[in-house]
Amino acid sequence: MTRFILRISLLLLLALPARAQDAFTAALPGLAGGFGDIAASVERLGASGDPRALPLLRALQEGRLQKAGDGRILLPDGARLLDAATGQPAEAAGAEAVRLNNRVRQALRGALGRLQLVSPDPAERLAAAEAVFRSRSAENIPLLQAALARETVPRIRTQMELALAASQLVGSDAEAKRDAVARLGASGSVEARAVLIEARNANPEMATAIEVSIATIERALAIRRAAETLFQGLSLGSVLLLAALGLAITFGVMGVINMAHGEFVMLGAYATFVVQEACRGIPWLAPWSLVLSVPAAFLVTAACGALLERGLIRHLYGRPLETLLMTFGVGMILQQAVRLAFGAQNREVLSPPWMQGTILLPGDIAVTQNRLWIIVFGLIVLGLVFAAIRLTRFGLEMRAVVQNRRIAATMGIRTGRVDAMTFAFGSGLAGMAGVALSQIDNVSPNLGTGYIIDSFMVVVFGGVGSLAGTLVGAMSLGVVNKLLEPYAGAVLAKVFVLVAIMLFIQRRPKGLFALKGRAAES
Amino acid sequence: MSASIASPAPAGAARLTIRLVLIGAVLVLALLPLLNRLPPDSALYVSDFIVSITGKWITYAILALAIDLAWGYAGILSLGHGAFFALGGYAMGMHLMRLIGPRGVYGHPTLPDFMVFLGYKELPWYWLGFDHFPFMVLMAMAVPGMLALVVGYLAFRSRITGVYLSIITQAMTYALMLAFFRNDMGFGGNNGFTDFKELLGMPLNTDAARAALFYASLALLVVAFLVCTRITQSKLGRVLVAIRDAESRVRFLGYDVTQHKLFVFVLSAVLAGLAGALYVPQVGIINPGEFSPGNSIEAVIWVAVGGRGTLVGAVLGAFSVNALKTWLTTVAPDLWLFALGGLFVAVTLFLPRGLIGLFSKAPK
Amino acid sequence: MSDEISPPLGQGKAAKPVLYLDGVSVVFDGFRALNNLSLVVDPGELRAIIGPNGAGKTTMMDVITGKTRPTAGVVRFRDHDLTKLDEATIANLGIGRKFQKPTMFDALTVFENLELALKAPRGPFACLRWALTGEARRRIEAVMEEVGLSARAQDRAGVLSHGQRQWLEIGMLLMQDPELLLVDEPVAGMTDQETEHTAALLVRIAGRRSVVVVEHDLEFVRALGSKVTVLCEGSTLSEGSIDHVQNDPRVIEVYLGR
């Protein structure tokens, strides 16, 4: 009798909502267990479709979910903690956070994906579609089909269709499988390729069709890879350009060999750090601290440059080799001063949100945002330098002093002031390079040393005194380096480039964009 | 540009004084290993540390001499002389590695330890012959010499001078540094060579070996100094000074400037290579850090501090800067870079003729 | 390199010219420094070249001595094509040059400057082995006598006055024992007396060698009493005796029109 009643109640419980609720409660204890238990529970929660699962899993993802000493799972709700099973407030004493590892995170992504496929937020739906794609499972097919039926945003649709194809590939419907292979092949994405390669071994009967699809993807990827290599080269080139622009002024225009140039770059990076720390307390300003750093770094390093020029370098005009040795000493001092002031450890310079992650250019070419911004920044700085030299009074005076100091002086130009300003300008550019480098490299006292020789090579290769040469030099060195890298490795590529430049300079001692004519002779 | 540089030929009486001072200095140096044999409580006792560190400084002085010959006289400011020094050092290092034989950690009869654990099966061809001392000595001279010949020929033929030459030679040593850092080069990568056992049958960790290396270095310094003096006081020396001050004018006199520069550059590289070869067994390690551009610049600064274009100044500079560095890195480990950097600034600004300039009157 | 010393002494106009320039042009960045220039200098001849600033006088010297490569044209010295040779080889063939701005080695003494110029094997090993023979010393002393610097033999060239530097450089030319001398503005900064002395010296030298003098000072050119070539905008404007060119209307126009 009791058995009969039990059966009836079980049947009743099996009615959908009840069954789901039961699955929800049943999955909870696992969350207090080891990582394997947690992952299993998460999967069950994701499959449950229970409305309470979503806030719970989100809390878990954000590390807010607590477990009590007795194994009850506690969900934070404002300041209170609620028992996840009963929804009643619970005692928080002795509770500790449920910890995550990669396995749990992976399960979470799939579970959340399934639950969020119909989320009202398009960004969440897109992320969910990507997550479901990764956690491909035949169980997702109906979910995806339902979601697709309602979806209107093309980009999300594409992603959902991919996810559906990937899920169908591990399903049992042979017809759908064949179709999925073709659709995955047409997508041209790296992830689809991975899915196909994985499926190849599991489905020997479809090997030919899969190979065809993989080959289609490979063709699309080859073009994209070439474009990405080009981008990497331009990105490296823009870093070189930024590092070398200041030298193009101080060395190219004034003929001063400033071995402390790298240290000015480093100072610029530290200025970025200081500005960031100053903005830290002001939430609306914090994401823009990097923008503020640009003028700040320029001013700081320009001031240091002016000081260096007026205090030391001007006594050594006409003796470039002595300047070289002296500025080497200055570089040592600057490095150690920063080390003592800020500590030898790296300093953390955050990337603002708009500089993080990857974006897709037309043609699905993936480029990292920070690199893209640095290329843009490099070109803007180059444009500003060009404008400063060609369009401003200062630029005119600078060119006059460089061409004929004596005559410029007789025309009333204060050549000493122009020298100081020119040097300060070049140093300020180094500081701006430091702002960019703080986004890709260490902010440490040694930051500048890695760039000094490359910068000199860029200036000499491009042609001393030519901004166009510096641009072309930097970009071509960057691209050639990246073209060689996959074959020769990072080190040899660099060695080859260095040797090539040395040989090139033997052929054309004045560089790519040589100043011609009698002026260049003297 | 360098009108203030002293002429290589001081007047007779002054020259005699300099000679006496130099002979005295050599004798004092020669006494050091002997004083090391005195009982430690003796007033004249010189510690092992002083002997070994002085031996190292002597090789630095030879390097400085080589740089001064090229820079102070011919106006060739190479910022890559550390590369020649390091190449000589690597030649010696390879010899010493070969001599370890089966005493290595893995007990392989021919392969050095690093090759064993990098999975080499046999010795690369460019390691052959380095087990013979004379071959090593030849290579310690020939490899830096050949490199100088090639780089110098290309540069001088294209009339690359002044700062351009400095930048190119700097790139040369930088490229070599990157290349030697690669483990695939077969030179031990970043670790380079170390844990040497013996040289010419002498165990290296003995006082006798230290004294022998000390005297070998001192002898090379004296010979190098005499060779450099002979060159600078010959007509060749005057041609070099002429090239330094007005290169194109020398061409119009019918001198093949490329040949003269090449001669002195190669000779200077060979000297640097030999100095490097003697340096390695005394410090017990050679690694790609020796190629770092900073090292070469520092060596140039020794010459500038001592006073360039004087030979004596180069030696004086190498000793004094290194002594200062050794002392400061112990008494002021956090602040020594300020002192050294400050010294470099001060010397270029206030003592264009270096420490030697303090002792001799200006030429005008 | 040729070490032969065979100045074709005393040969007449019929002899082969020492220096032969034909149709020489030099273009810098679109600017024609020399424009189809032709010039023939005979053995033993003394030739004065005048012309306004920018006429191409110095460029012409640069072309002859190998410092600048012509864009077009023939430049021959005896049988040698100078456009293919470098400065040192040309100098060793027997062409000496004195620069507009006296250039020597300031860190060396007067004696050492002359010693470097003295005709002798020029290679680095030869220089290393070089020892000053009595003969060489006598020659150097003779030249010092000639240019009036005997008293300053052991002084650094850097401390000489401008006029003395001119003399020293002329002395260096003499030490080179060249067949052809190119002398750029030799009397700038000299006193009248020194100028006269220089003119006499050049005339004396010219008997044995060919001398080409570039000069602004017309009095000095007149004192040389030689054939005069007037350059303008990179080409020959007029050629002949000093009186001839001074009366040439084109020359007058160029000089007055400026």
Place this chain on the structure above:
Amino acid sequence: MTSKSFTFTRRAALTGLGAALATPALRPAFGQGAPIKVGVLHSLSGTMAISETALRDTVLMMVEWANSRGGVLGRRLEAVVVDPASNWPLFAEKARELLQVHKVDVTFGCWTSVSRKSVLPVFEELNGMLFYPVQYEGEEESKNIFYTGAAPNQQAIPAVEYLMSKDGGEAKRIALLGTDYVYPRTTNRILRGFLNSKGIGNADIMEEYTPFGHSDWQGIVARVKRFASEGKKTAIVSTINGDANVPFYRELGNQGIKAEDIPCVAFSVGEEELAGIDTRPLVGHLAAWNYFMSIKGAPNEEFVKLWQAYIKNPKRVTNDPMEATYTGFRMWTQAVAKAGTTAVDAVRGAMIGQKLMAPCGYEEEMLANHHLSKPVFIGEVQADGQFNIVWKTPDAVKAENWSQFIPENANRRR
């Protein structure tokens, strides 16, 4: 010639004065013996200063700690700090100076393998004693060195085992990325042998080396991504050293490599290194060490408190080599107390078998091969720059400095 560092003298004077004023009764009274000299051989300038200055401070802290407890053998400790400036021959010179001129009784120092290799002959020749606190490639054993960092079997192999386990994501393809020097080369060789023994063929192993301080990781990270897209679960094992890590992790974050997809386990990235990186995009990437600052328990709390009080910064982090320095130092004081002298030979004998409840929460023991038994922890990077320990060995693991995965060691196996 007295040669205490300027900073140390000042700091010691200040703290000593402070202690004297605050608690005059507790002022340690030292016996008549001359001070015991402790050499500190860590780079304070140049590229390695980033890592090594913290170790210098740790040794100074321990000297102060020992002195505050009455010194060792009733004698005061005195630190001799020198700056070998990240220059390897200078390391050898300074080692000689410490031993011959300053006659130090013990030296704590070195970080890179090459610096240790360069001073090793000096310590052997002059019979000095060096405590080396950093994990390294093994394949070495010197009677004059005590290795208090991990040998490869105490770090690399457990980490890769974890990656291949169910919890670690069941990696079937491994990308070995390293800086081109001997530690990564040897470690990767050992790992390759280990992976092959676990059925992962060479086609599923990618190995790539970069120079020191490499800053442009775009191409390599893109290649790893491609390598990972070939149908098997992939993981990265990083032996990237020092400075190159910041640009590497930035690139990893920016190219969207998530720990759930391609986890990256590092052997040279600790709390100090993470201090210079925005760790939010890196959550879930791993590090294998024998100590993490986030370890619970009294020994670690004591250590962290001591450090933050000494450095006067409540936010400064501790890391594995600092813990190794601390552990080595304390074992040395125990051994000196046991031997009753600082003489190297006697202390060496007394060192073997020394035990200490280390900050890592396990009892560590100095083994006869001069290496420590150590537990292994795998931690996942958290958003706050600390590590969340996701796996640990049940016991301390005995060090195997001669790896069984290097065939040449076959005849050495014990």
